[in-house]
Amino acid sequence: MRVVMKFGGTSVGSADAIRHVARIVADSHREHEVVVVVSAMNAPDLRTTDTLIAAAKAAAAGNGEATGEVAPRLLDLHLRAAAELASPEECAALEPELRAMLAYLSNLSHSIAVLGELTPRALDLFSGLGERLNARLIAAALRSAGLAAEAVDATRLIVTDEHYGSASPLMDETRATSRAVLEPMLAQKIVPVVTGFIGATKAGVPTTLGRGGSDYTCGILGAVLEAKEVWFWKEVDGVLTANPKVVPEARTLPRLSYNEMGEMAYYGANVLHPKTVRPLVQAKIPIRIRNTFNPAHPGTIINGADMPGTARAVTAINDASLITVGGPGMLGLTGVAARIFGAVARVGANTLLITQASSEQSVCLAVPRAEAAAAVTALRAELAGDLSSHNVEHVEVLDQVVIIAVVGSGMRGTPGIAGRVFGALGNVGINIIAIAQGSTENNISLVVAASDGDAAVRAIHHSFDL
Numbered sequence: 001m002r003v004v005m006k007f008g009g010t011s012v013g014s015a016d017a018i019r020h021v022a023r024i025v026a027d028s029h030r031e032h033e034v035v036v037v038v039s040a041m042n043a044p045d046l047r048t049t050d051t052l053i054a055a056a057k058a059a060a061a062g063n064g065e066a067t068g069e070v071a072p073r074l075l076d077l078h079l080r081a082a083a084e085l086a087s088p089e090e091c092a093a094l095e096p097e098l099r100a101m102l103a104y105l106s107n108l109s110h111s112i113a114v115l116g117e118l119t120p121r122a123l124d125l126f127s128g129l130g131e132r133l134n135a136r137l138i139a140a141a142l143r144s145a146g147l148a149a150e151a152v153d154a155t156r157l158i159v160t161d162e163h164y165g166s167a168s169p170l171m172d173e174t175r176a177t178s179r180a181v182l183e184p185m186l187a188q189k190i191v192p193v194v195t196g197f198i199g200a201t202k203a204g205v206p207t208t209l210g211r212g213g214s215d216y217t218c219g220i221l222g223a224v225l226e227a228k229e230v231w232f233w234k235e236v237d238g239v240l241t242a243n244p245k246v247v248p249e250a251r252t253l254p255r256l257s258y259n260e261m262g263e264m265a266y267y268g269a270n271v272l273h274p275k276t277v278r279p280l281v282q283a284k285i286p287i288r289i290r291n292t293f294n295p296a297h298p299g300t301i302i303n304g305a306d307m308p309g310t311a312r313a314v315t316a317i318n319d320a321s322l323i324t325v326g327g328p329g330m331l332g333l334t335g336v337a338a339r340i341f342g343a344v345a346r347v348g349a350n351t352l353l354i355t356q357a358s359s360e361q362s363v364c365l366a367v368p369r370a371e372a373a374a375a376v377t378a379l380r381a382e383l384a385g386d387l388s389s390h391n392v393e394h395v396e397v398l399d400q401v402v403i404i405a406v407v408g409s410g411m412r413g414t415p416g417i418a419g420r421v422f423g424a425l426g427n428v429g430i431n432i433i434a435i436a437q438g439s440t441e442n443n444i445s446l447v448v449a450a451s452d453g454d455a456a457v458r459a460i461h462h463s464f465d466l
């Protein structure tokens, strides 16, 4: 079958890790038609994408040497891995290519320092370089392991709009270009090693798909190539019942529905971003999450089938703020909700959760903490008249809160779930600040103080015996 598979930054972060990747690709290639998508090397002491972005920003602040200073470290990281993984001939061919790419950026750095300005378009040239370096390294490693493999820059495959830094694919164009480039390679049993994270506009100007965008590349290519399955190789055994860093006994969910995955991702289980997998969900392509470092584990399979049962996982969004707009005069005040959400939307703040008491005397909304100040300013401006007439008495913000979501499509119509969640928190003395449940009943979300966040996740996990 045809499988598009992606390896994240940690999965390709060292020679040792890439050795695992090469073995997985070789094993998969024996049975399947394989397209590989790779992120930039995320080494413990050198995170490539972050380093490149920092260098670009330093250039804009006047340090034209910044890229020149980090370039030798990046070159060394990739060439040292190549020396362990690739044949001497491959290494000899790789070195001048990587050097030339880094030299181009160093030159660009100087120009940016002179201009004193970093446009999003220029920043994309920096941030996307890690994937371009790494695809070449991994293709060389695969060839040295006896596979026919070829690095492919996704600038040749993924056609995007001009939203630099967070571009969206133009799917029809992408389908045509990706198939034109990749189908002939697959027909010849070549493994394409595609750069994650990057694309190009119709005019051929490089773009990036937003941080973490390599998953998106994999989702897009899986859809346009009509893969039978799409596999995301990560450093966890699959999607777990909770973040393993918070709940060490969290276990892998063998199955999950698209709906549940979407809810979990929205509420902070950043295993897969919903946008990333939208093309796969639309095309009904099954997704697997598997562990690069434990490939014998079957991982999690995600597809369209909702499962019976109750709560399946508990997730948390940290660093949120809760804004309350309230006052007795709000009762029956027509259109006030629309004005509140309009004001928040105008400053680009992302509303994570909404609750309104049925007395209509207050509306609460949670936003990322970094966006709270702008949202409050916009709300106070929008409601200035109502505040002076005391229809609205306050626009208050509670910083340092966490949103916790209990997720499971089987919760729909099952009585007693909410009671169990509240009981679990009550038993450990955690105060619930706000509660929300969508009418789809796929999740119950609640807001607690940041200092209670981890304990709340653990208490709910324990209470449902997840």
Ligand SMILES: Nc1ncnc2c1ncn2[C@@H]1O[C@H](COP(=O)(O)OP(=O)(O)O)[C@@H](O)[C@H]1O
Pocket (backbone or CB within 6 Å): 007, 008, 009, 010, 011, 233, 234, 235, 236, 238, 239, 240, 241, 242, 243, 244, 245, 268, 269, 270, 271, 272, 313
């Ligand atoms: N419920 C969950 N299940 C699995 N992983 C989770 C969950 N919640 C949070 N995580 C975290 O998400 C990360 C997923 O890997 P990620 O960093 O996205 O992979 P990559 O960048 O390698 O593709 C893991 O490091 C894990 O700690």
Ligand SMILES: N[C@@H](CC(=O)OP(=O)(O)O)C(=O)O
Pocket (backbone or CB within 6 Å): 007, 008, 009, 010, 039, 040, 042, 049, 050, 130, 196, 197, 210, 211, 212, 213, 214, 215
């Ligand atoms: N390297 C890019 C794209 C990416 O998706 O990386 P990762 O798969 O390591 O999250 C980033 O850091 O944003």
